Amino acid sequence: MLTSLSAPALREVIEAIGAPVFVVSVDPDGDAFRFMAVNRCLEDLAAVRGDVLAGAEPHAVLPTDLADRLVARLRQCRAAAAPMAYDGHLTRHGETRLVRVTLAPLVDAAGVVRAIMGTPLDVTDQRRAEQRLHAAVAEERALFRDLAQLSSDWFWMTDGRGRLVPFKPDTGEADADAGLGDPSATAPASDEGRDGEPLRCGGAATVVDLATAGLSFRDLLDTRLPEEDLPALEAAMADRRAFRGLVYPQRLRDGRARVVRVSGNPRWTADGTFAGYRGVCTDITEGRNWLRGQIDRQRRESLGQLAGGLAHELNNLLLPVLALSRRLRRRLPPDGADAAMVQDIHDAASHARDVVRSVMAFSGQGATERRPIMIADVIGRAVDLAAGMLPPNVAVVRSIEPLAETAAVRSADVAQVVVNLMSNAADALAAGGGGTIRVGFGLAADGRGARAVLRVQDDGPGMDAATRDSAFDPFFTTKGVGDGSGLGLSVVYGLVKGWGGEVTVATAPGEGAVFDVVIPLMVDDAEAGAGMHSGTRDVAG
Amino acid sequence: MKKILLVEDQPLVRKAVRGALEEGGYAVVEAADGADGLTAARGDAFDLAVVDIWMPRVDGIEFLKEVRGVHPGLPVVIISGGGPTAPLEVKAHLAQAHGAQEVLFKPFEDDELLETVARALNGGAPG
Numbered sequence: 001m002l003t004s005l006s007a008p009a010l011r012e013v014i015e016a017i018g019a020p021v022f023v024v025s026v027d028p029d030g031d032a033f034r035f036m037a038v039n040r041c042l043e044d045l046a047a048v049r050g051d052v053l054a055g056a057e058p059h060a061v062l063p064t065d066l067a068d069r070l071v072a073r074l075r076q077c078r079a080a081a082a083p084m085a086y087d088g089h090l091t092r093h094g095e096t097r098l099v100r101v102t103l104a105p106l107v108d109a110a111g112v113v114r115a116i117m118g119t120p121l122d123v124t125d126q127r128r129a130e131q132r133l134h135a136a137v138a139e140e141r142a143l144f145r146d147l148a149q150l151s152s153d154w155f156w157m158t159d160g161r162g163r164l165v166p167f168k169p170d171t172g173e174a175d176a177d178a179g180l181g182d183p184s185a186t187a188p189a190s191d192e193g194r195d196g197e198p199l200r201c202g203g204a205a206t207v208v209d210l211a212t213a214g215l216s217f218r219d220l221l222d223t224r225l226p227e228e229d230l231p232a233l234e235a236a237m238a239d240r241r242a243f244r245g246l247v248y249p250q251r252l253r254d255g256r257a258r259v260v261r262v263s264g265n266p267r268w269t270a271d272g273t274f275a276g277y278r279g280v281c282t283d284i285t286e287g288r289n290w291l292r293g294q295i296d297r298q299r300r301e302s303l304g305q306l307a308g309g310l311a312h313e314l315n316n317l318l319l320p321v322l323a324l325s326r327r328l329r330r331r332l333p334p335d336g337a338d339a340a341m342v343q344d345i346h347d348a349a350s351h352a353r354d355v356v357r358s359v360m361a362f363s364g365q366g367a368t369e370r371r372p373i374m375i376a377d378v379i380g381r382a383v384d385l386a387a388g389m390l391p392p393n394v395a396v397v398r399s400i401e402p403l404a405e406t407a408a409v410r411s412a413d414v415a416q417v418v419v420n421l422m423s424n425a426a427d428a429l430a431a432g433g434g435g436t437i438r439v440g441f442g443l444a445a446d447g448r449g450a451r452a453v454l455r456v457q458d459d460g461p462g463m464d465a466a467t468r469d470s471a472f473d474p475f476f477t478t479k480g481v482g483d484g485s486g487l488g489l490s491v492v493y494g495l496v497k498g499w500g501g502e503v504t505v506a507t508a509p510g511e512g513a514v515f516d517v518v519i520p521l522m523v524d525d526a527e528a529g530a531g532m533h534s535g536t537r538d539v540a541g
Numbered sequence: 542m543k544k545i546l547l548v549e550d551q552p553l554v555r556k557a558v559r560g561a562l563e564e565g566g567y568a569v570v571e572a573a574d575g576a577d578g579l580t581a582a583r584g585d586a587f588d589l590a591v592v593d594i595w596m597p598r599v600d601g602i603e604f605l606k607e608v609r610g611v612h613p614g615l616p617v618v619i620i621s622g623g624g625p626t627a628p629l630e631v632k633a634h635l636a637q638a639h640g641a642q643e644v645l646f647k648p649f650e651d652d653e654l655l656e657t658v659a660r661a662l663n664g665g666a667p668g
Contacts (some may be wrong), residue, residue: 312622313622315647316551316553316647318647319557319558319622319647319648319649320557322648322649323558323561323649323651323654324560326650327564327651
């Protein structure tokens with residue numbers, strides 16, 4: 001037994017151990033401990049000499065603070081009569097070394113602790129590496145937290161069945177017991193670094209306004225709109241493939257549609273089990289609307305230029321047809337068959353002239369005489385006029401504010417816009433056996449200066465996205481051949497554009513349609529004289 | 542007999558307008574664009590000019606500016622069918638700014654043309 005060995009023999013034994021070892025004897029009468037032997041490794045570690053330590057109490061040969069700590073631990077070990085380990089430190093050549101010390105009591109046959117063997121391992125390098133690692137992890141965590149808070153994206157995570165679960169950046173694992181973290185919570189994120197706190201991202205209030213936990217991406221689909229990339233997203237998730245930039249419309253709890261772009265990576269546990277997905281989701285609704293507006297505008301401008309050039313050519317060709325057929329008609333006997341034929345030519349040319357004028361109105365090429373008019377009056381009268389022409393199963397509800405403001409528009413054009421919009425609404429309602437058209441007029445509430453808004457709203461079947469996008473195109477019609485020229489809304493577009501205003505439509509299948517016409521108002525009397533010279537003729541009238 | 546200078550690049554339009562004017566009792570001299578029109582204006586005296594706006598080489602607006610140097614008081618009726626770039630009313634505005642008495646939009650009929658010409662002739666010198 002080790003307790004029966006002499007100090008030199010003990011030294012030989014512990015010398016064979018390739019780690020620092022010391023042995024102290026325990027004084028049977030009291031608390032005193034004396035060094036019995038140390039090996040060379042320990043001499044190196046602690047910068048001490050075994051022959052100096054041998055037979056000495058710790059306080060006699062070690063710095064007081066080190067001796068205090070060592071003796072306290074030795075007493076603990078002796079009292080417990082069981083092995084123990086603790087973290088300590090010592091100073092060697094002025095440098096602090098971190099040590100992990102294991103103490104093992106050596107007992108005699110009677111069970112009395114005779115000596116204690118200690119093995120202090122130098123763990124300085126290991127501990128410093130750990131500290132660096134912890135600092136790096138904390139830094140990354142802070143970086144991730146900042147980026148997540150600053151990002152307008154929604155970070156999401158699913159379980160293995162494709163159901164959304166609360167996002168936890170700390171462990172990278174979803175915690176089903178963490179509560180259904182509703183990402184719509186608007187409270188500022190705090191203590192995100194703490195374990196168990198789901199991450200709530202910053203600005204993406206629109207996209208994250210969804211009680212998503214437990215739902216799939218399909219559950220979030222706005223079913224009123226085309227699915228777009230959703231099937232591709234589902235296919236990727238079924239194959240457990242990463243996917244990037246897939247776009248589809250989601251519906252918020254308040255019913256608004258938001259178009260989002262989703263990217264995701266599959267995630268796997270350490271043992272290779274599929275654990276679900278994590279990814280980001282970006283609200284691209286505004287950008288997409290802007291782009292669509294730009295494309296629409298460009299397309300209409302191109303169409304307008306084309307229409308203007310075409311109209312010029314046609315007008316030149318129609319002039320001789322109209323003028324000469326009229327002249328010929330005069331020269332022929334009035335009741336003859338020839339005169340009737342020439343009259344038909346003239347009538348057809350007149351009709352062609354009307355079509356060209358409608359196209360020119362769309363393209364903003366039409367001639368208009370614009371004077372400041374009391375816009376509310378004109379709209380009120382136009383609504384009365386249009387209401388009288390509608391079928392009896394279509395009701396009209398008016399809400400016209402009697403504004404005193406004027407606009408530099410031609411009253412006949414205003415009437416045309418009102419009549420065309422109301423006729424269009426009535427046509428939409430006729431398919432469903434009637435309904436209600438609401439016509440409103442008032443100041444624009446958008447704070448962009450002197451503008452009024454005319455709103456014509458129907459509760460008809462509404463339009464899908466493709467129909468809506470083409471609604472203002474000339475010759476576009478959903479009616480049967482011969483039922484409509486397809487020019488009505490394009491004329492509205494052209495006239496309103498000519499005023500410097502804008503016309504938009506909000507619609508979805510089953511939800512009716514809302515046409516808004518924004519009309520610039522005149523701001524002072526100086527502009528009131530800016531109408532056209534009175535000598536200008538008005539061809540559209 | 543009043544003499545009218547007709548400046549118009551489209552032959553069929555020219556023919557139709559000339560016919561109407563002659564039936565209305567006017568003598569007509571044709572020019573196929575603004576440059577020809579200016580040449581004619583420099584070589585002769587006219588009671589009135591009927592001028593298209595959108596023409597190759599020298600267009601109607603340019604013609605209006607130049608012809609003022611030759612015949613400062615010449616009444617002018619602009620006839621326009623529009624074009625791909627500027628709206629009709631802008632061109633009409635420009636034409637009036639340069640001293641055209643009347644603007645007539647194509648396609649028009651003989652009666653409209655003759656009424657307009659008569660009005661321009663009676664209007665005297667442009668302001």
